[in-house]
Amino acid sequence: MPTELRRPERTFTIRQLCTEFKATPRALRFYEDKGLLTPARDGMNRVYSYKDRARLILILRGKRVGLSLQEIREILELYGEHDEAMTQNAHSLKKFREKIVDLEQQREDIDGAISELRAACERLEKHLAAKRPDLLPKAADYDQMLRARLDGHAESLGAK
């Protein structure tokens, strides 16, 4: 991991973050609209700090696990100002607890879904092997797939 990315004083343009995380400018601006991001400005242009980038990572992961932007915002707000809205926070605490239980359930669901899909794959494979072995994916294809995944990550490191 390049230390350059970590240097706290480093900043990012909207496009840099977009290509790194496969988002769109529209999306980042939308998150800003909704109060999840508040990048600095250089004239008109948005300037994302290292912290903004960290928040973005949390936002995207939150989305992947099915949190709404609203919920994500509540979580992010914890990492900001304190003290003022304490009663609010008591409420947040409760909601977070519930969300944790929720996610634990979701984990089980995912495990279930994964084995379901694995079973389905096996069925399909057997079926194909019997009737149309020519359609079976080759080892090369799997190789290809892996490479694509790795490229995806490498890309985020920036070739330059």
Added chain:
Amino acid sequence: MPTELRRPERTFTIRQLCTEFKATPRALRFYEDKGLLTPARDGMNRVYSYKDRARLILILRGKRVGLSLQEIREILELYGEHDEAMTQNAHSLKKFREKIVDLEQQREDIDGAISELRAACERLEKHLAAKRPDLLPKAADYDQMLRARLDGHAESLGAK
């Protein structure tokens, strides 16, 4: 678990399934519209078989793990007719494989999100304990929460 529910010849009304799984009639009809369910009819009325119920369970779990209805349909279709569209199925196989990788990633995301939330909860709790201990949730609340969860499940067993 009541064996009554399992008897293959048992059928369900739309409302029975809805209350069992906390769905709405509108949702079930919507799934039907989209080809995910095809209950029999008694005159105008839908009659759900035990198999339909099983499909519904898969649908709902699929949703919880973030699959679109479209994706869920593809999975469900595997459990139906075979042979005809083999090339189609070769494609499905590939997509399923990808989905599995996806879900495994999602599992990691969830684990990450859970520890994130746990950390946030701890922070909040400490903060509250220091400044407004009166707002801290009591043991009784937790008890209450558990009971609610259990009730939720008991309900699905049907009290008569």
Added chain:
DNA sequence: TATGCCCCTTACGTAAACGTCAACAATCGC
């Protein structure tokens, strides 16, 4: 017979999370 409850279809409305397009400014390489 009226009231209620459940069922149906059709159709329009909605919230979330952007996509897309228009119109314009700043900057870079040539």
Added chain:
DNA sequence: GCGATTGTTGACGTTTACGTAAGGGGCATA
């Protein structure tokens, strides 16, 4: 100095997964 690229702000469009209301049938109970 000019086109290409990247940035900006609106404003309207789109998709998904339903919600909600309108209008009507069927059966039971008071």
